[in-house]
Amino acid sequence: GAVVSQHPSRVICKSGTSVKIECRSLDFQATTMFWYRQFPKKSLMLMATSNEGSKATYEQGVEKDKFLINHASLTLSTLTVTSAHPEDSSFYICSARDNTFSNEQFFGPGTRLTVL
Amino acid sequence: RKEVEQDPGPFNVPEGATVAFNCTYSNSASQSFFWYRQDCRKEPKLLMSVYSSGNEDGRFTAQLNRASQYISLLIRDSKLSDSATYLCVVTPDTGRRALTFGSGTRLQVQP
Numbered sequence: 001g002a003v004v005s006q007h008p009s010r011v012i013c014k015s016g017t018s019v020k021i022e023c024r025s026l027d028f029q030a031t032t033m034f035w036y037r038q039f040p041k042k043s044l045m046l047m048a049t050s051n052e053g054s055k056a057t058y059e060q061g062v063e064k065d066k067f068l069i070n071h072a073s074l075t076l077s078t079l080t081v082t083s084a085h086p087e088d089s090s091f092y093i094c095s096a097r098d099n100t101f102s103n104e105q106f107f108g109p110g111t112r113l114t115v116l
Numbered sequence: 117r118k119e120v121e122q123d124p125g126p127f128n129v130p131e132g133a134t135v136a137f138n139c140t141y142s143n144s145a146s147q148s149f150f151w152y153r154q155d156c157r158k159e160p161k162l163l164m165s166v167y168s169s170g171n172e173d174g175r176f177t178a179q180l181n182r183a184s185q186y187i188s189l190l191i192r193d194s195k196l197s198d199s200a201t202y203l204c205v206v207t208p209d210t211g212r213r214a215l216t217f218g219s220g221t222r223l224q225v226q227p
Contacts, residue, residue, distance in 0.1 A: 034214050034215070042219060043217045043218060043220060044215075045217075046214050046216070105162075105215060107159040108159060109158070109159050110158070110159045
């Protein structure tokens with residue numbers, strides 16, 4: 001099956017710093033990628049939809065100035081958590097939709113962010 | 117009301133048992149339905165899609181009832197390796213393609 005990578009897999013940072021997470025589709029092109037967040041024992045919650053070449057679409061309650069998304073190519077989307085706070089500590093997972101299969105989404109392995 | 121509701125469990129069953137999970141969704145316009153499996157601290161992985169006619173993949177059977185907005189997953193002859201959290205997932209519309217996840221049902225298969 002298709003492969004999506006995320007980097008880094010784990011990051012620990014101090015409050016106030018910014019953290020960039022990369023999501024790459026390795027063997028397919030993805031016009032659309034999605035960013036989810038999962039708190040312990042909770043469901044994955046969609047944060048935003050990343051669209052190649054255009055602005056991301058954010059879900060209600062997600063601050064676009066805090067969670068910056070850039071989708072500059074058909075294989076790469078980045079999520080930058082700016083001025084991170086301890087409450088931003090979570091598991092961030094991206095998924096990419098294969099342009100050739102409309103319903104198939106492939107998930108990255110996730111990035112565990114811990115903000116001290 | 118949550119868009120996708122599941123019994124969180126945990127379901128503790130012995131090896132070889134048959135176990136069933138249920139899920140309800142609130143958006144009657146939902147188009148696509150899936151069961152995903154998520155292991156602890158890992159990303160979700162697609163287990164199977166769910167069709168109105170029902171579908172089976174080995175020991176796993178999924179059913180969809182659009183009238184009742186209800187989805188089920190049946191696991192027969194449970195294995196230790198089936199222990200995981202099972203996520204009911206729907207696609208709310210045809211355009212956006214984002215997935216809406218239930219909070220998951222945890223299954224623990226015991227020897």
